[in-house]
Amino acid sequence: MSPRAPFIVIEGLDRSGKSTQCTTLINRLEAAGIPAKLLKFPDRTTTIGQMIDAYLKSQSELDDHLIHLLFSANRWELASTIERLLREGTVVVCDRYAFSGIAFSASKGLPFEWCRAPDVSLPAPDLTLFLDISPEAAMARGGYGEERYEKREMQESVRRIFVRLAEEMNGEGMGDSRSAWITVDASQTMDDVSEAMWAHVQPMIGGTHRPIGRLWA
Ligand code: TMP
Numbered sequence: 001m002s003p004r005a006p007f008i009v010i011e012g013l014d015r016s017g018k019s020t021q022c023t024t025l026i027n028r029l030e031a032a033g034i035p036a037k038l039l040k041f042p043d044r045t046t047t048i049g050q051m052i053d054a055y056l057k058s059q060s061e062l063d064d065h066l067i068h069l070l071f072s073a074n075r076w077e078l079a080s081t082i083e084r085l086l087r088e089g090t091v092v093v094c095d096r097y098a099f100s101g102i103a104f105s106a107s108k109g110l111p112f113e114w115c116r117a118p119d120v121s122l123p124a125p126d127l128t129l130f131l132d133i134s135p136e137a138a139m140a141r142g143g144y145g146e147e148r149y150e151k152r153e154m155q156e157s158v159r160r161i162f163v164r165l166a167e168e169m170n171g172e173g174m175g176d177s178r179s180a181w182i183t184v185d186a187s188q189t190m191d192d193v194s195e196a197m198w199a200h201v202q203p204m205i206g207g208t209h210r211p212i213g214r215l216w217a
């Protein structure tokens with residue numbers, strides 16, 4: 001049986017350079033002759049994604065629980081596509097995933113375990129690269145935009161929860177949701193960040209015979 005491709009998630013605060021780095025990574029994979037697909041959550045193109053988009057732009061108000069479930073549902077919409085791509089040998093790079101879901105909703109005061117529950121058993125990334133930057137440094141890059149959550153206090157809380165998730169993902173007892181979590185210093189130059197990311201991705205590009213894991217299952 002031929003190996004399946006790896007599933008790579010990029011996480012980070014708003015303005016951590018995530019989207020740029022995702023594109024650079026895809027280009028690098030393709031230049032190495034590896035089929036690769038970039039996915040982004042929220043995926044604002046689906047019906048659910050359009051509800052999320054309106055909420056983020058403050059064009060609608062939704063209960064905190066409800067928007068959390070929509071973000072999760074938006075991942076489940078793509079779950080089978082992710083699995084198919086991996087089995088076909090296409091590396092999947094995801095700009096944000098379930099970790100953002102937990103970090104942002106828990107920052108609004110929803111219980112951590114409640115936030116995790118709807119994402120349990122989604123396809124688990126083989127590698128999560130967390131682009132870590134202080135909210136001050138992120139703001140210094142031109143400030144935040146107009147969207148909900150792009151505020152200093154929110155970003156500080158989100159970062160604390162990402163750090164908690166990092167400890168947990170690398171800790172004992174993760175069962176079948178095996179997933180390496182690597183923190184990358186995103187305050188470096190763009191080139192240094194992409195080099196640091198590539199150093200972790202490059203060893204995986206040959207694929208793996210490990211079954212696709214299930215998050216927190
Ligand atoms: P974006 O800036 O990457 O398009 O993401 C939009 C915002 O949505 C960003 O502030 C993070 C937030 N978010 C959640 O609150 N929950 C989620 O599950 C995801 C994927 C993003």
Ligand code: MG
Pocket residue numbers: 014015147
């Ligand atoms: Mg944003």
